[in-house]
């Protein structure tokens with residue numbers, strides 16, 4: 660069973676996107692490994708910021724942490740989502756928990772050439788702690804959470820599993 664130290668950025672991203680996705684992911688379901696959308700995301704990531712050094716925090720791996728104490732993340736989507744934000748703040752929280760001073764996160768969207776800057780505050784830290792608790796509640800639930808409304812599932816790599824009867 661997972662505990663708080665095992666919760667990484669992907670868990671938090673899936674929790675915010677869809678608790679059912681997190682529940683399935685925690686049980687080893689990995690359709691994203693062959694998803695065209697995910698493969699595209701990895702290609703954008705690899706070709707956009709190849710020169711930056713990734714930072715491995717165990718359960719979480721962030722793209723880069725710069726000398727001004729900002730976490731950098733590259734996204735293949737076109738806009739900031741709640742899941743992107745929660746994942747980035749989770750990384751900031753993990754660094755903070757390790758005693759690293761962290762200013763916040765810079766999220767880069769190369770497809771639309773935009774950058775979002777989110778300062779890390781005590782409020783963000785409290786939200787990150789609460790998100791870990793919600794993630795644990797979700798993965799330990801005996802039953803899978805319900806599906807989202809079908810229109811909200813567009814583009815999800817778990818779509819075939821959830822919607823093929």
Ligand code: SF4
Nearest residue numbers: 677806807812815821
């Ligand atoms: S297809 Fe929909 S219900 Fe299933 S995991 Fe994805 S977002 Fe959630």
